[in-house]
Amino acid sequence: MVLFEESMADIHHHQQGQGQRSPRGPKQSQNQQKHKEEKQKQSGVMTMLTPLIMRGQICQMIPVATAQEIGSPIGSAVRAIAVAPVAPPAVMPMSVAFSRPGFIYLDAPTEIDIARTYALEQFQADAGLILTKEDGKKRRAVLDQLDQIVKRWVRRVTWQRQLSDDLKESSNAKIFIFGSCQLGVHGPEADIDALCVGPSHITLEDDFFIVLYNMLKHTPGVSELQCVKSASVPLMRFKFSGISIDLVYARLSLRSIPEDIYILDERLLENLDDTSMKSLNGYRVTTRILQLVPNIETFRSTLRCIKFWAKRRGVYSHIFGFLGGVHWAVLVARICQLFPHASVNMLVARFFWIYTQWQWPTPVTLVDAQPEQCDGDRHYHMQIIIPVHPYSCCSYNVTRSTLFKLKLEFSRGWNTIMKMETNWCSLPNIADWESLFEPFPFFTSxxxxxxxxxxxxxxxxxxxxxxxxxxxxxxLLLRFEKLPAYCDPNPSPYFEENCSEPHCHFFWGLRLKKNLCVDMAALEEEFRVYLSNGYEGQPGCDVYLTLLNQFQLPSFVYSKSSELREHSKAYWTNENYNHHR
Known part of the structure; x- marks a missing residue:
């Protein structure tokens, strides 16, 4: 086991053939180390210390474009060196060390790593995280049917508008998948995020939300069809043969859509409206992530683990102020870039090690591009940058409270990994990983x-x-933070089994300063007024806020059936949109 305790400057010193470092007495070394730590603390710089789990032959970080494994005069401590005229600093901030794409560690898995990875992948299979071949075949069949429907839809609209004969013959549309399905980390119950790409004469308002809507409405196997036009990315949501689908539309500046169209071609973004740009970005981001990771299979397995962990620990939800699928994908992809030869268990461990020490809001980015702020007036607590133009921050919903919870969970994950490392005195088994994925004890916290x-x-x-x-x-979350208070918004909905009224409960954990009085009636009324601004749904809907202590919690929160009861996915839509059109 090799520890990377030697500073990068000392390594460079050895490489230049300038001899060994002069010996220092214990007292002198302790005083110098103490002085160094105090200086780092004052300057906000964090030393890159390599923990025990970062074992093996650790290499100095090197630019990928110039990386080459060469001999080193100090043996196995360094497998690769930087081909650069200037030596790296002896102490470097974590944000500099790991946030810049193009720098990697080249350590490879050992036999015990392979065994641990096998146990982790068996855990995934036992937890039902991996899609079966039958489910995959059913999903492909549904997508093929949907692709044929949108092709007929475009041809029908073209003929109805009596456009030119050549356009009638060449009119085409195409379906792409994105999100977890495209990344290959979706489970049996996951939705399909689908993108429909159409030509310039097919509009969102008249053709997508009316003509295609009516075609789907009369298609056998389609149910729960809804238009969600008021979302930031307008979409249609429906079930096709029992599989939930979110379908978005992008209108390109093309007369027809080729079957071999390359969506990442930035020329397609010319003269594109904002809605189509947002619709395209879902596919463009996930495609680019897959292009930027060194090993797709290890990336997928690692991301599958991290997403499962995030859901178990209550930090998987973009709208609740945490992180969603694309955010976790970027974070995992960055770790895969840093450790291209690592096995899945190594990547999971290093995920927690790096993000426990990360100096937020330092950006996490997969490409060497300058991030463009999507809102110059907004303060970002975390910055996770999408790897395609316009390279904007996608983690804008994170608040002070949710960042605190995320940091706690990163730290808890790393401490759990270290305990597992200490206890692994024999070959690992599936049960070893269960402690990492334990559900967060929300109602006792x-x-x-x-x-x-x-x-x-x-x-x-x-x-x-x-x-x-x-x-x-x-x-509402920001309103509670202004009290001030720490708020943990649990993303899970709860339902009372014996309640006939259509309803839904959410519970948020709250930590208040001593003797702080909370006027819940005023907060409830303020939130109602805020919700009424722009809402065009059915009447008879209401929201109630109640402050409870732990002993006042209703009994159904401890029942798994109340949380896991299957309900159709929530949506926001103008109910009478198609009728009024």
Missing amino acids: YDYFIQIYLRASDEDALRSWRGWVESRFRH
């Missing part, structure tokens, strides 16, 4: 809770109302 109760006249209205309220939860 706080003394106070905010109960958010949503009610509606029927289930369809509840889905609409719930989607609208969830999209505005960040406002």
Whole structure:
């Protein structure tokens, strides 16, 4: 086991053949080390210390373009050196060391790493995280049917508008998948995120939300069809043969869509409206991530683990102020870039090690490009940059409270990994990984809770109302942070089994300063007014806020059936959109 305790400057000193370092007495070394630590603390610089789990032959970080494995005069401590005229600094901030793309470690897995990876992948299979061949075949069949439907749709609109004969013959549309399905980390219950790309004469308002809507409405196997036109990325949401699909549309400046169209071609972005740009970016981001990782299979397995961990620990939800699928994908991809030869268990361990020490809001980016702020007036607590133009920050929903929770969970994950490392005196097994993925004990972690109760006249209205309220939860979260208070918004909805009224409960953990009085009636009324601004759904919907202590929690929160009860996905839509059109 090799520890990377020697500073980079000392390594460079050896490489230049200038001899060994002069010996120092214990007292002198302790005083110098103490002085160095105090100086680093004052300057906000964090030393890159390599923990025990970063074992093996550790290399100095090197530019990928110039990386070459060569001999070193100090043996196995360094496998590769930087081909650069200037030596790296002896102490470097974590943000500089790991945030810049193009620098890597070249250590490879050992036999014990391979065994641990096998145990981790068996854990994934036992947890039902891997899609079966039958499920995959069913999803491909549904997507093939959807692709044929949109092709007929474009031809129908072209003929109805009596456009030129050559356009009638060449009119085409195409379906692409993105998100977790494209990344290959979706499970059996995951939705399909689909992108429909159409030509310039096919519009979103008249053709996508009316003509295609009516075609899908009369398609056998399609159910729960809804237009979600008020979302930041307008879409249609429906089930096709029991599989949930979110379909977005991008209108390109082309007369027809070639079957071999390359969506990453930036020329396609010319003269593109904002809505189409947002629709395209989902596919462009996930495609680019797959291009930027050194090993797709290890990336997928690692991301599958991290997403499962994030859901278990209550930090997987973009609209609740945490991180969503694309954010976790970028974070994992960055670790894969840094350690291209690492096995899955090594990548999981280093994920927690690096992000435990990360100096937020230092950006995490996969490409060497200058991030462009999507909102110059907004303060970013975390900056996770999408790897395609315009290279904007996609983690803008993270707040002070949710960042604190994320940092706690990164730290807890790293401490768990270290304990596992200490206890692994024999070959690992599946049970070894269970401690990392233990669910967060939400209802025993706080003394106070905010109960958010949503009610509606029927289930369809509840889905609409719930989607609208969830999209505005960040406002409520920031309002509690101004009290000031620490707030942990649990993303899981809860349902009472014996309640006939369509409803939904959310519970947020709350930590208050001593003797702080919270006027829940005023907060409730303020939030209602905020929700009423722009809401066009059915009447009869309402929201109630209640402050509870741990002993006042309803009994159904401890029942798994109340949390895991299957409900259709929430959405926000103008209910009468198609009728009025």
